Amino acid sequence: MNASDKTIVSLTHVAKHFGAVRALDGVDLTVTAGECLGLVGHNGAGKSTLMNVLAGTLSADKGTISVHGHDLSGRYSVSTAGENGIRCVFQELSLCPNLSVAENARIFHPSLTGFGWKRRAGDMIHAKLDEIFPGHGITPDDVVADLSIGKRQMVEIARAFTTTNAPLHLVILDEPTSSLDAVTSGQLLDFVRKVVGSGISCILISHVLGEVLNYADRIVVMKDGLVVASKPGSDFTRDTLVAAMGNVVEVEEIKDHQAFEAKRGQTEIVIEARSDTALDSVPLVAHRGEIIGLAGLASHGQTTMLLKIYDAAMRNKRTPKVDGPVALVAGDRQTDGVFHLWSISRNVGVRSLRRMVKRGLIDPLAEAALGREWQERIKIKTPDMDDNILSLSGGNQQKALFARALASDADIILMDDPMRGVDIGTKLEVYDLIRDEAAQGRTFLWYTTEMDELYNCDHTYVFRDGAIVADLTRDALSEEKILQSSFQESA
Amino acid sequence: MLAKLTSPRFLRAALPAASFTILLLAIFYVQPRAMSYFGMNLMLQYTVPIALATIAQMFIITVNDLDLSIGAFVGLTACIGATLLADTPVLGVLALAACVAAYAAMGALIHWRNLPSIVVTLGMSFVWLGIAVLVLPTPGGTAPGWVKSIMALKVPYVPFPIVAAVVIGCVVHVVLMRSSYGVVLRGAGGNPKAIGRAGWSLLKTKMVMFGAAGFFGVLSGLSLIGLTSAADAHIADRYTLYAIAGVILGGGEFVGGRVSPIGAVIGALTLALTGSFLTFLRISPDWQIGAQGGILILVLALRALINRREG
Numbered sequence: 090m091n092a093s094d095k096t097i098v099s100l101t102h103v104a105k106h107f108g109a110v111r112a113l114d115g116v117d118l119t120v121t122a123g124e125c126l127g128l129v130g131h132n133g134a135g136k137s138t139l140m141n142v143l144a145g146t147l148s149a150d151k152g153t154i155s156v157h158g159h160d161l162s163g164r165y166s167v168s169t170a171g172e173n174g175i176r177c178v179f180q181e182l183s184l185c186p187n188l189s190v191a192e193n194a195r196i197f198h199p200s201l202t203g204f205g206w207k208r209r210a211g212d213m214i215h216a217k218l219d220e221i222f223p224g225h226g227i228t229p230d231d232v233v234a235d236l237s238i239g240k241r242q243m244v245e246i247a248r249a250f251t252t253t254n255a256p257l258h259l260v261i262l263d264e265p266t267s268s269l270d271a272v273t274s275g276q277l278l279d280f281v282r283k284v285v286g287s288g289i290s291c292i293l294i295s296h297v298l299g300e301v302l303n304y305a306d307r308i309v310v311m312k313d314g315l316v317v318a319s320k321p322g323s324d325f326t327r328d329t330l331v332a333a334m335g336n337v338v339e340v341e342e343i344k345d346h347q348a349f350e351a352k353r354g355q356t357e358i359v360i361e362a363r364s365d366t367a368l369d370s371v372p373l374v375a376h377r378g379e380i381i382g383l384a385g386l387a388s389h390g391q392t393t394m395l396l397k398i399y400d401a402a403m404r405n406k407r408t409p410k411v412d413g414p415v416a417l418v419a420g421d422r423q424t425d426g427v428f429h430l431w432s433i434s435r436n437v438g439v440r441s442l443r444r445m446v447k448r449g450l451i452d453p454l455a456e457a458a459l460g461r462e463w464q465e466r467i468k469i470k471t472p473d474m475d476d477n478i479l480s481l482s483g484g485n486q487q488k489a490l491f492a493r494a495l496a497s498d499a500d501i502i503l504m505d506d507p508m509r510g511v512d513i514g515t516k517l518e519v520y521d522l523i524r525d526e527a528a529q530g531r532t533f534l535w536y537t538t539e540m541d542e543l544y545n546c547d548h549t550y551v552f553r554d555g556a557i558v559a560d561l562t563r564d565a566l567s568e569e570k571i572l573q574s575s576f577q578e579s580a
Numbered sequence: 581m582l583a584k585l586t587s588p589r590f591l592r593a594a595l596p597a598a599s600f601t602i603l604l605l606a607i608f609y610v611q612p613r614a615m616s617y618f619g620m621n622l623m624l625q626y627t628v629p630i631a632l633a634t635i636a637q638m639f640i641i642t643v644n645d646l647d648l649s650i651g652a653f654v655g656l657t658a659c660i661g662a663t664l665l666a667d668t669p670v671l672g673v674l675a676l677a678a679c680v681a682a683y684a685a686m687g688a689l690i691h692w693r694n695l696p697s698i699v700v701t702l703g704m705s706f707v708w709l710g711i712a713v714l715v716l717p718t719p720g721g722t723a724p725g726w727v728k729s730i731m732a733l734k735v736p737y738v739p740f741p742i743v744a745a746v747v748i749g750c751v752v753h754v755v756l757m758r759s760s761y762g763v764v765l766r767g768a769g770g771n772p773k774a775i776g777r778a779g780w781s782l783l784k785t786k787m788v789m790f791g792a793a794g795f796f797g798v799l800s801g802l803s804l805i806g807l808t809s810a811a812d813a814h815i816a817d818r819y820t821l822y823a824i825a826g827v828i829l830g831g832g833e834f835v836g837g838r839v840s841p842i843g844a845v846i847g848a849l850t851l852a853l854t855g856s857f858l859t860f861l862r863i864s865p866d867w868q869i870g871a872q873g874g875i876l877i878l879v880l881a882l883r884a885l886i887n888r889r890e891g
Contacts, residue, residue, distance in 0.1 A: 146777055167779040183777050185770030187837040192763045196778045202760040 095121045096158070097258050097290055098143065098175065103152035105138055112138040114314035115152070120259060123288045125281060127305025127322060129298065130334055131484075131512045135314040136294050137180060140261050143292075144177035145170035171199075174258035176249045178265055180294075180483065180510055181423055182241050184233045190214055190244050191229035198253045217247040221280045222273055238421055239387040242268045246277060250284065260284075261292045266300060267509040270387035270538055271572065278304045296512050297539065298327055310334055331513065353379075353548075359501060359532050362398055362409030364390055368556035373409075375534060375548075377500075380527050382546030383536040385575045390555035391536040392420075395503045398534065402501070413500035413532075416440055418490050420506035420536075426490045427478045434460030434474040436489050440497040463492035468518065484515040491519060495526060502526075504535045508542065520545055540568050551575060591886045596830045596846040599879045603853050611860040617739060623856045624741035624849065625807055628731070629654070630822050631745050631848040632800035634830070635752055636793040637823035638844045642756070642769045643789045644835050645690060645697030649705035650797055651820035653679070655813050656712040657801030662721030662811035665802075669724070680794035687790025691783050705820070712813035719812035723805040731806030745845050752841035765789060769837025825876055826851055831883070850879075 099119040105112050113135045120126055130136050141147040142154070145167040153162040156173045170176075184193045191211035195201045201210050211229030218225045222243050233241060242265065249260050262281070266274040278300060281291050285306075295301050301308060301322070308325055310318040310333040318333045325333070356377040363372045373394065375381045383391040395417065401408070402415040419425035428436055438445060438456045445455040460474040467488050471481060478486060487507060494502050508516055523533055523545065535546060543549050549566055551559040551574040559574040584590060607623070608615045614623055633654055640647040657679055665672025686704060690697050735743050756762040768775045768785040776782050800819070805811050828834070829850055830843030854875050858868045 144777070145779075167777060171779050177777075179777065183771065183774035185767040185774055185837065187770035188763060188767055192767070195760055195763050196767050196775060196780070199779070206760045207758070 097122055097156065099155050100139075100143070101153050103139070103142060103149045103154070105142060105147060105149050111314050113142070113149070116311075116314070116316055118309065118316065120290050120292065122258070122290055123285055124290045125285045125304060125306050126290070126292045127301035127308040128292055128294045128311065129296075129301055129308065129330065130311035131514055134311040134334075134512075136311055137263060137483075138314075139311070140177060140179075140263055140292070140294065143170070143175065143261060144179075145175075146177075172255055174256040175261070176257065176259070177261040178246055178249045178263060180263040180267070182238075182245055184241055184245055184248075186232075186234035188233060189229065190227060190231050190233060190236075193233060193244065194229075194248050194251060197248050197251070198255075200253045200255070213251050213253075214244070214247060217251050218243065221247050221250065222276050237388040238268045239270065239273065243273065250280075257289055259290045259292065261294075263294045264296065264510040265293070266295060266297060268387065268506075268538075270385075271540070272386065274300070296510065296516075298330055298513065302327065302330065334513070356530075357412075358410075359412040360398060360410065360534070362394065362401075362411075364394060364552075364556050365397075366390075366554070366556040368554075370556075370558055371550070371560045373550050373557055375501075375532050377532055378527055378530050379547045380523060380533040380535060380545055382543045382549035383534065383552060384543055384549050384571050385552035385558075387538055389552045389575075391552050392505050393555065394552070395505055395534060395536060398501075399503055411501065414498055415501040415503055416494035416497045416499035418494045418502065418504045418507045420504075420509055422483075422486055422490060422509075425505075427486055429477075429479060431478060432460075432475045433464075433469065433471060433478050433481065433489055436478045437463050437474075437492045437496060440493045440499075444498070459496055463489075463496055467492050467495075467522065484511045487511050488515060488519070491522070495522070500530070501532045501534070504533065504537075506536050506538055508537065508539065516542075540571070543571070588886050588889045592831060592883060593840070593843075595879070595883055595886065596840075596843045596850070599829070599882075600846050600850045600853070603850055603857060603875075607853065607857050607860060610857070614856070614860070617737070620739040621741065624739060624852060626804075627741045627849050627852040628744045628748075629800045629804040629807070629816070630819065630826065630852055631748055631845045632796050632803060633816070633819045633823045634826035634844045634848040635748060635841060636796035636800065638752075638827045638830075638832060638839050638841060639756075639789045639793040639796070640697070641824075641827050641832055641834060642766055642837055642839050643786055644769050644772075644837070645687075645701075645786075646824070646834070647701045647793060648698060648820055649701040649708055650793070650823050651817045652705040652708040652712070653683070653794070653797045654801045654804065654816035654819050655811075656708040656715070657798045658805045658811040658815050659712040659716040659721065659813055661727065661802045661805045662723050663716055666722050666724045676798050679798060680791055683794025683797070684787045684791035687786040688783060690790075691786040709813055716811060716813060719810065721805075721811050723802075723809045723811070727802050727806040728809055731803060745849060749842040749845035752845075756839075756841055766837045766839070769835070769839075822848070822851055829876065829879055 097120050101117050102115045103113055104115050116139060128136055138147065142149050145165055148165065153160055154165050155161060161169060185196065191207055191214060194210040194214040195206060215229050218227055225243055227236065227240055227244060233244065236244065246265055265277060269277065281293065282304060285291055293301060293305055302325060305322045308320060308322050308330065309316055312334060353376060358374055359377050360375040361372055363369050383394065385391060398409060398411055399415055399417050402411040428439065434456055438459050441459065442451060445452050445459065464474050469488050470485050478489060481489065490507065527533055535542065537543060543566060547563060549561045550557050551561065551571055553575055561570060613619055633650055637647055637650055657676060660672060660675050664675050686700060689695065690700050733740050756765065764775060764780050765785050765788065768782060772782055775785070804816060826847035827839065827844050830840055830847030832839040832844060854872045855868065858871050863871055
């Protein structure tokens with residue numbers, strides 16, 4: 090391989106417009122062999138569009154794409170990307186839920202045909218899963234619909250690294266760790282370093298800045314459809330990176346909240362719940378105005394607990410005790426959150442319909458007013474709240490879901506890891522909002538897979554195998570303690 | 581072992597076969613004379629065209645569409661079979677091939693313009709019916725001799741309709757469920773976006789599925805005139821709903837690419853049997869369609885119960 094072959098892909102002046110929105114406004118990007126490129130930026134900065142162009146699923150309006158020195162602009166498609174060894178793990182999962190893991194691997198490899206293809210596909214994906222995520226517990230015959238969202242993400246990542254006859258040069262990982270817990274995220278990132286060492290390149294898009302800072306060789310910062318910085322990873326610190334992304338809010342604000350310390354017992358108990366396992370060391374208790382964190386490894390009973398509480402509130406059950414109306418902010422927003430065919434206003438207002446009824450019908454003025462109010466309060470970036478919800482970027486869709494819960498009459502807000510794939514600016518805005526609302530007497534139950542978010546919580550309950558194993562106050566909270574409780578052997 | 585046998589997935593897969601068996605046993609109990617080679621043959625003879633139409637509908641449902649024209653289409657192919665195919669075989673084969681091509685084109689149109697399949701197929705059903713009336717204005721015609729002889733085939737010990745059903749079910753199962761391209765076709769129903777992103781042509785999958793549906797529609801029409809030996813434009817009007825019910829009875833779902841060819845064939849058999857069962861119970865034909873609906877609701881309610889356990 091000579092020096093000119095070191096460049097795998099180079100994009101020059103790539104532009105992509107969606108109507109009046111300039112998603113990409115002339116981007117230059119090169120990826121060289123054996124490099125891990127970190128890509129960061131706000132939601133709506135154009136990262137996902139850029140990756141779609143690179144993966145061939147969107148064609149650029151302007152600019153050139155060349156792979157290994159060959160100019161492919163104008164005839165670049167998904168299959169040319171595949172032939173040239175460029176793969177993409179998309180943020181919203183691209184597995185077919187009705188097919189098995191092995192069959193999904195087959196979809197990815199046109200050459201897997203003929204007698205015995207199923208066994209070959211199964212062996213291939215299983216070996217790769219073993220290599221990246223030891224102890225994954227997935228078999229090739231599992232139907233994807235039966236797997237948890239974290240396991241689906243593992244399958245999708247492993248699939249992108251499998252090879253048949255086409256070479257593999259570049260894997261794009263768009264928010265790969267958003268549904269993974271700390272351990273599997275670590276496994277993946279270590280694997281990425283190993284792969285990069287063997288000459289394959291990766292583009293890592295993540296809102297968890299620590300991941301990018303620790304694992305990327307070079308970091309590219311995007312803002313408003315442009316590349317605004319491109320420097321070796323070691324030249325950035327967390328603060329300079331945030332500054333480059335153009336956030337006005339300082340990261341330190343997260344820690345500031347620690348100054349505020351509500352003492353338990355000043356307000357009445359609104360939730361008291363136990364898991365179904367009968368192994369809880371403590372019950373989950375929430376007082377009015379508290380922010381309660383649910384921690385632990387992904388899918389160890391946190392979502393089940395939230396749904397149990399939601400169910401109890403909706404059907405007026407005696408146990409668990411829930412005092413007050415509830416609203417749920419979904420984590421898997423495409424499946425459980427947004428109504429795809431509705432406008433943003435309608436998506437926000439659907440939890441508050443009863444309030445907007447006039448003579449038996451929904452009052453369109455009230456609905457529009459509610460939409461406008463929340464557009465302002467929560468800063469949903471859109472020219473018109475009557476636009477379809479899918480015209481928003483992922484982070485803004487999530488904001489709309491928050492607005493839906495906060496606009497409702499609910500005293501208790503349940504949050505099911507709502508910040509998956511949301512940029513740090515949006516996160517900080519939402520944290521502020523949650524704190525304000527809590528100060529006004531709303532109670533939050535917050536399942537999160539991100540350690541930083543737990544520092545916003547008054548109390549954190551750690552879950553393991555469906556049971557509550559620890560109750561940590563904010564003073565006692567530390568990453569070590571959470572990991573310790575998450576992994577304790579129940580000997 | 582026991583845990584595997586009571587798992588929702590197994591129960592759901594076993595439900596079509598179980599409902600068929602229970603219905604068959606009920607028939608034998610009410611009318612023991614049906615329990616013979618001749619009785620079974622008579623009772624099940626119309627299942628072959630229904631099973632073929634059900635498979636055609638299943639292909640369409642696999643890619644998240646619904647075909648409301650399959651009954652009229654089977655009627656059209658029956659009319660072509662009883663006229664053109666019998667009189668001028670070359671012209672007849674060409675006409676039937678054109679029918680299959682028209683189906684594939686319908687799939688292409690639905691994909692290309694992103695149209696709701698229900699609307700397109702409902703409209704097309706009148707086109708098929710109109711052409712059928714033009715081809716054969718009054719009931720009549722004669723089925724080609726070879727079609728009749730195939731349908732009159734006598735197999736030792738096992739009635740011919742059962743053999744035919746097993747063959748149809750197995751062939752489609754291998755092609756759709758086991759082959760490597762079948763995975764892509766089903767995936768196009770499960771998550772079309774993912775299939776597109778993996779570099780497959782969604783237009784092609786739609787055309788293949790609609791074309792396959794057209795082909796099985798033709799087979800259904802031919803097998804039908806093999807039994808009746810004459811045709812009529814309205815001969816298969818009921819098949820549209822039979823086919824949808826058969827797919828659903830057989831464990832298929834309207835969206836998400838979850839279908840089962842073997843289940844669909846069993847579903848078609850069950851539907852055909854309910855008719856005989858109700859006749860044996862001396863329920864007047866006026867009430868039969870309602871009673872058939874009742875049996876359908878019963879089986880689907882059972883499946884909903886199993887699904888709830890799974891969720």
